[in-house]
Amino acid sequence: MRKELKSFIKHTRLAYNIYYVLGSLGLRVLKYIVRTDSQLILFVSYSGKKYEDSPRVIFESMLFDERFKNYRLVWAFEEPANFNVERARKVKIDTLQYFLIALKARCWITNVAMERGLSFKGRRTFYFNTWHGSPIKKIGSDVNIENGAFQTNLKQFPLDVMLAQSEYDAAIYRRVFNLPAHVVKIEGFPRNDYLLNYEKNKLGQIRTALKIPANKKVILYAPTFREYVADADGNYLMTPPLDLMSCEQKLSNDYVILIKAHSAIGQSLKLKNNGFVYDVSDYTDLNELLIISDILISDYSSIFFDYSLLRRPMICFGYDYYEFIEKRGCYIDLKREFSESFVESEEELIRLLLTMDYERLIKQSEKIQEKFVQCTKNATCNSLRIIWDNIK
Template sequence: GLIRLGAHRTYRALWAARLLRGRLRRIAGAARRVVRAGALQAYYRVQLRLPVRADRAVFAAYWHRGYACSPAAIEQKARELVPGLHTSWICRAEDEHTVPTGIRRLTPGTYRYWRALARSKYLVNNVNFDRRLVKRRGQVLLQTHHGTPLKTMGLDLQDRPAAGGTMDFEQLLANVDKWDFSLSANRHTTLVWEKAYPSGSAGLETLEYGCPRNDLLRRTTAADVARFRESIGIPEGATALLYAPTHRDYRRTQHLGLDLERVVRALGPDFVILTRAHYSYEAPLVRGTHPRIIDVSDHPSVEAVALASDALVTDYSSLMFDYANLDRPIVIHSSDREAYEAARGTYFDLHSCPPGAIAHSEDELLDIFATGHWRGSRSAQLRAAFRARFCPYDDGYAAERVVRRVFLGDTTVQVPAASAVSLAERQPGPAPVPASVPVPALLSGTSPGRSPSTGPDRPTA
């Protein structure tokens, strides 16, 4: 209107005033953030001078994404075994619903958050805490990590710019020096952690106790499995395949190596696919809707999803090490092996000791299901060897061992402990469907001795 009236000077003045107002707002907002950050750090420094509270413990997982992984299993067991212990969980506001009642919730960057970090005796996380954390005398920091490592981690990423290009390795070493305990699921993991996360502190103790988050896989009933399947929406009697690929350091978006709609059509109406995106991606794995493709990326417990499924299809995800405890079929889909090895690298050749059948393309994957190889005797043998190597201590008591050593100071805890159950004696979580799994629709015939109608072998380890 001003331009139509020829009032160009007035227009420019108003436009300049609007720009100035926006700049002032941004400056004021930045100033408020600086003042608040300074006030928080001053408050934290004051709290650091107050006594450490021996009855307080702080837990977190996956950069404050919610109640999950081994810290959750340890927190639950600690409340059960440690008298008078008060626990807090750090999580974002949108994830507070995942935290059980009775546990104090802490929002990152608040006064309560910094007070808890300063004065709680026990600090438990599966990633690192804030780099500004000051490790006090009398505090105990337990690093649980989040899975058995297949892909390279820590300092081993120094020569892999696609994966570790933005990582601050000096800060990483400073964080490692704050650890008192480093949790390991098996001997392979122990050797990797000691190499990838070297500590300058002589007091760091590795706890080769098993993976606490896998305790649920050993302590679940058939009723629990049925409840998990119902909550997810798996049709009764259907065979549920969990598809969970890991992230790619050389890609900006989630890698989807399969045409899932084609796969689910080929498998037939008795199969459903559960898709779970890697936690580093916010978007669902598959866009659009298909009645037999169920996105479970937002499900708070990957362990419950695993129990609800009948088989796992993955690539290089550490979920395979956890899933092997269920003694259910695992199929590896490795379509970009060379690219993944070049960008990230692995600690061992998965093809030399796989947990089951390996497919290098979508057609090979469909053939594995068509012939029944995915749950045949050879796959069962590979799975048994994989379990023996990577799941020796996952007997359902890993969280208890951790709590007794870290929280109760029991230095006599060892593995195998008196309460540990040998591989041969362990009973995995009950399978969700009977052994007579439906034959995929794409199957036109079977080879002798490889009938898909035969139930999966369950050899003893």
Template sequence: MLLESIKIRDINPSLIYGDIKNKTRKPGLIYRIFRSIVFQLLYYLFHVFPVNPRRILFASDSRVEIGGNLKFVYEEMVNRKIDYDYKFMFKENSFVKKTVIEIVKLAYYCATSKSILIEENYPMISPLKIRKKADLIQLWHGAGAFKKFGYSRLGQPGGPKVNSKDHRNYTKAVVSTKNVATHYAESFDIEKDRIYPLGIPRTDIFFDEEYKEQKRQELYEKYPFLKDRKVILFAPTFRGRGRKEAHYPIEYLDFEKLYNNLKDEYVFLFKLHFIILNKVTIPYQYSDFFYDFTDYREVNDLLLIADILITDYSSICFEFSLLDKPMLFFAYDVEEYISKRGFYYEYQSFIPGNLVKTTNELVEKIVNKDFAEEKIKPFRDYFFDDLDGKASQRVVDLILLGREISIPVLDNVNSIKGISRDY
């Protein structure tokens, strides 16, 4: 049973840490009207123009430039010299105001692009009715299925409202395996035949030996201290109900104990979730052991030089399993988190590593090399249909070019048939 005080409310971290990353000042009424009502009117007005069958829009409200799955799909097309009209609309996050020109351009590109590619929720696009000859394609940023999200959380704190329009207009969504298709269909509230188990494009790097070696050398050259000792990567998810409350309670880690027990063999890298408001303050006496890599955006590159991953409820465990390296799950608040958030699978039997709740347990597992590595392979095999590094190729061929390829197709009773379909 979870007992919670009704007298002392959680403090909004943005009140403590200020506007470190998110420009959270509430926009004015005129801007809100233009961003919503006028934007949608412009979108439908631009229907007077035909859909350009060779135009693709890459859009994100959490990046200043292309990255993640969007980048891998784009580079796949460029490397194959596919001559399309590529458009890009990126913003640091959804709290940063768009200019009038940016809003008009977004409406025009959404109305006239054959394919709109996103990799997270995009509230401005969610209310739009996608044209018959066009696609809104969700290349979700996380692999597998871990903690519940979207409409799987209806009725829970932080979950969507029943009449929300988020996610529901996707015409196609790409996932890592047929085994999670039902969860994603529920989370997005879309039909299961819109779910395509083609693999996660950004995981292609884990099968590219040349890229992995090149990226390791780049990191070692830029950060020489990574070469001398083994690397522990600490990459937890955030706490709080969204961007304005996202934080991580660093005080649950005992810096002194970690330093005294692990400093001779390891370095410890922090890679906090990019929306977390508070920053890591590393005591000067431990600065040769702890390093803050939170601002290094592409976490998958850091996985290549990590010897041990420490996470909690983050989907990063799926990508790391492709490297067949040990993980620990530092989940000091697992009971509370499960009661508030919920998971698609029973947490403790699901995770591909040992659960620890204190720094003492964390140190003990690392020192004794007790990682339960036998859990990694079955975990990896269940959450990835294809271990070939060709996810980007499949997305381009099937989703964007409409070419016929052989994939597992989901029918109405959630069975799998190995057939070819021309989409």
């Protein structure tokens, strides 16, 4: 019932407007009653669905940072019992307890939004947003809500800091979230520090844990979601035109394929790991999947920019490219940026994998990284410094 109600509010504009007005008003009144806890920090990742990404990196770094030893750290989840987070309190998101903690917190750290579609912020809350990837598909006020995408009524997001990887994404964030220039800081994403400084011996450990044969190359397929492809309950579906049995017959001598569904996908893929296909949708550390992968296949996802830091081959599988451009839209011309590896069908994809010129695709990845990603390698340290300077 709870899930159905949330879906109804999210996808019915009148219901959302009522929720927004009444909820925002109530919380704005309540914030003058609730006192700020100067040593409380609240974390949310992917709307409470996950314990990962840059908020997790910042949290785990705080645990070993003397500056934060006296702070109380709280994580909000949709299902708190499903997550084991050491040295942190857990709270169920979208409950009264969640909103009270949010109002009390001295600091919010998230990669999406804390407000749950409402407009509120604690009186002394420092709002630190890492975001969850430099956008390829349109976001924020650029999204066409007629195609099923949710868009908040907020006209200006009350962020104190938002992280970006380059001027490319910084300019987008300033415009679509109506942010002052000084709020967006080009420091890189904390989650990507690992990609630039991982230990090589981890590769074998991760592959062994996933039972990946040592003699096989790893393909990671990680597409984004389509808000206009959903079931009757509003759950986004993953429906790429791939015949996995055919792929196995043609590729399994050399490859295995890891399939990672987007966090917004509402239903299990119901795939069985068979030695060629591995469903890693619930794998908690995306970076570990990235570093063991020899090739990335995606479509309109920001994962391309993260993976480009590894300077390995990337393939853009745009099987519904023109439909996606019409219904959601992209900020870059993917056919141009992926001129060496843009494919639109399973046949083209398999042919490319069997005849791939690795060096050409590596050079393409290098160009993409140099154009769209500016990384300092110290995003985590810089984030901790910014947070500390503003809440101490």
